Amino acid sequence: MEFKFADTVKNLNPSAIREILKYAADPEVISLAAGNPAPEAFPVDDVARISARILKERPVDVLQYSTTEGYGPLRSRLTSYMKQKHNIGRDFDNILITSGAQQIVELVAKVLCNRGDVVICEAPSFIGSLNSFRSLGGRLVGVPIESDGMDTAALERALKANPDAKFIYTIPNFQNPSGITMSMEKRRRLYALAREYDVVIVEDNPYGDLRFEGEDIPAIKSLDEDGRVVYAGSFSKVLAPAIRVGYTIAPAELLQKMIVCKQGEDVHTAMWSQMICEQYMATVDFEAHLEDLRSIYRKKARLMISLVEEYLVPAGITYADIQGGLFVWCRLPDGVDMPAFCKRAVVDYKVAIVPGNAFLVNETDPCQNFRLNFSTPTDEAMKTGVARLGALARDILG
């Protein structure tokens, strides 16, 4: 039969990244296109030990239906941890465990957006979230990002032009794809603007613990006096992504609707995954583990930057400074055809990178950027990959 798809998904296509990753299946291709954590960062032995114990001591808890809100002990533990460490969570807030942080942004859009409602996001931004908003009929309005985060003057213009905007979506730390971190001043300004224009803020923070330079900047949620910030946290980058555990601390009234919708999506998050997270936090020195992760990523990031300096900068490619996260955001000189560069990189030079337009509100907007990932490839692969990009750059840029 011929399907009549909903208007919102008619033009929704698999992301450009997936297209690139198809080429990356070729074993000769070196992928700098992924966003996976470093496999050497997975605490394999601890997970195996905890798994054996919970399956021995509490098998029915691991296997039986549970509540949509999430595993009680994990909710309590995260509530105190986030309050103590980040001053996140007030009386009006509650916590919900989700199947990865992706589900949080999707649920917020589902409970707030009528078809055509405006969602304000950084441009560029994380493609998974953008597609999620699109699939629910959100109309995306992009706000440019500067070296210290969202351009707040442009944000104010966007809010003025869209007085019914439902929420502002931001990744304040080591943003995907740009690697940029929002300054404290801009976090305050963003919160003040959200108050003035009465919109919700969704603060997506999957990379916050992966800071390898500089000082932590308080979360926007820590400023939240009137219950308008939804904080989205994740175990994907600090424990393992395939367990699919995220958590949101958000106003209880909003969470209550998100819980009803989550019930209709997946009933609850897999219990093994939730119990692993809880017991990991309970029985392992979590802060020491985060320090280990930071040193793994610091080393990988420094290697990537030195390779970019060696092979790409001499050819006129620039990049944005980073203090954490998984990505380096590079920029080709004006006049160079960026999509063609990325295509030639993977087809002729066997190195996969992500074309920057994939992260835009409109993929057809002009864009000179591409994204490099340093967390997934081995050091060797990074060296060969960036050297190949350098050869391509010299070939094209002379």
Next chain:
Amino acid sequence: MEFKFADTVKNLNPSAIREILKYAADPEVISLAAGNPAPEAFPVDDVARISARILKERPVDVLQYSTTEGYGPLRSRLTSYMKQKHNIGRDFDNILITSGAQQIVELVAKVLCNRGDVVICEAPSFIGSLNSFRSLGGRLVGVPIESDGMDTAALERALKANPDAKFIYTIPNFQNPSGITMSMEKRRRLYALAREYDVVIVEDNPYGDLRFEGEDIPAIKSLDEDGRVVYAGSFSKVLAPAIRVGYTIAPAELLQKMIVCKQGEDVHTAMWSQMICEQYMATVDFEAHLEDLRSIYRKKARLMISLVEEYLVPAGITYADIQGGLFVWCRLPDGVDMPAFCKRAVVDYKVAIVPGNAFLVNETDPCQNFRLNFSTPTDEAMKTGVARLGALARDILG
């Protein structure tokens, strides 16, 4: 702040079942309200053995990001299994692994429904699916259910009255909540009507393997010649619900959109869960396991029926015959206030049952039914629980 919720979720509330289950938290209350599989049916030792092995031999596969489509070996294994055992899956079909079957029905609604589009469902039907359709703006049209399944004459009237209906949602085997199974004749008629009116069928089959009497009836999907049936399968009742693994075999073109939407919901289903399912099917005698389950549920169902006969039938309560599944659907005599009966049951007699109107398209429609579950309670709890209901029935009905 005051939240402006989407129109679709404004009136969406936690299900009535959840309200009942709040009372059930009282340790004195016996719950016949759940829909959980029997904990003694969980293959705990096999899961522990498989878990230890995969974490030892393939830890990175268990922990690293994977593809949205699902774990390759599980997809292949299920594809052959479903083809061989149920004649499900043709050239135009593909398979997607989901985070429980709940996600399948939600994704179908998401890719097909504009706000206000009609979804035809059995009345009564599974509340999780109904809420899922509501949360996406589907307009529910209920078709009464007879002792051999959906009233197909009423279905035809519903299709005629709603020519733009997007899909028909059915649970053909041991339906939740009614326990009713659709006859082969009606399956054929349903498929023919779907063809005639050009709508999709969503065949939700979580209980199909739990037949403890009579002969299996072929799936509607096995009749699907022109690619309009979405088959939803689940490991929740045959392995364990808290692993959250479902699978859909459906036309590839439809699946492709569902995959993009799933990516925006939870990226992929937890890998530990998927690998457990795959290795369970690979290393355990799955058919023998299903036979064990059937004998557990046969015994529990027979006990429940004998208790209903002993305590409730003499008071004028009737029930629908069942050949499988987890539920018995009872009916109070006309004139008895059903919601009041259920409320008194839990408050005064300390036994939780689900009022039937919770499963209706409009919860305020008249309804004389309530649902009993026999899979979760122990035999002892069932005996005490139904005896208490009998006392209440005698008290009210004289």
